[in-house]
Amino acid sequence: MRKILIVGLLGVSVAGYAIAQQATGRGAEEGKAGEEAKAEIMKFEKEKVPLLLKGGDTWASWLEKMDSKDVVMINGDGSRPTHDGWIEKWRTGQMKQGSNHQHDHQAYAYNKGNVVVLTYIGTTLDTLDGKTTTDNSRAVDVWVKQDGTWLRVVHANSAMTGK
Numbered sequence: 001m002r003k004i005l006i007v008g009l010l011g012v013s014v015a016g017y018a019i020a021q022q023a024t025g026r027g028a029e030e031g032k033a034g035e036e037a038k039a040e041i042m043k044f045e046k047e048k049v050p051l052l053l054k055g056g057d058t059w060a061s062w063l064e065k066m067d068s069k070d071v072v073m074i075n076g077d078g079s080r081p082t083h084d085g086w087i088e089k090w091r092t093g094q095m096k097q098g099s100n101h102q103h104d105h106q107a108y109a110y111n112k113g114n115v116v117v118l119t120y121i122g123t124t125l126d127t128l129d130g131k132t133t134t135d136n137s138r139a140v141d142v143w144v145k146q147d148g149t150w151l152r153v154v155h156a157n158s159a160m161t162g163k
Contacts, residue, residue: 033113040150041107041116041143049100060091068144068151076137076159089128098125098132102139114145121160136160 028034044066051062064087071083081089089095105120118141125134135157142154 028108029110029113034109037109037113037116037145038107041118041141042105044143044150045102045105045118045120049102052097052100055090055096056093057091060087063087063090066150066152067155068153071152072154072156074156076135076157094129096127098127100124116143117141118143122157 048062052059063083067083069083073081073083073086075081086095100122101124102120102122105118108117109115110117120139121137122139123134123136125132137157137159139157140154141152141156143150144153145151
């Protein structure tokens with residue numbers, strides 16, 4: 001219960017921070033660099049879902065390429081899988097997704113277009129270790145451009161119970 005509360009507070013804090021920064025004019029950047037960065041991240045999002053639904057090596061390879069080795073992952077149940085552990089669950093078929101519907105994407109660019117915070121809502125049909133569930137969650141991803149390459153450094157989900 002405590003972990004779920006912390007995950008929820010993290011998601012609300014990040015979204016609140018982004019909104020406050022925009023309101024004060026000290027936040028998300030406008031202009032070419034910011035718009036290009038947001039477009040790149042949205043392209044990854046559009047490419048991501050079909051690969052995720054294929055699962056197995058296809059999705060595991062995407063995670064290896066796009067996530068930093070020390071990515072902070074927080075699932076809707078509050079669990080914090082390691083990068084390598086999460087990839088292994090996908091590669092071995094212990095984790096699968098039967099459906100994934102994402103919507104309400106909002107992207108905010110910072111640091112001259114080198115950091116993008118992305119929020120969205122997702123409804124998924126997941127099977128983990130033989131147990132199938134339907135989840136509704138709000139997600140936040142943080143992407144950082146390092147040496148010209150985008151890496152996802154945070155992926156957090158907060159369960160939307162009753163939504």
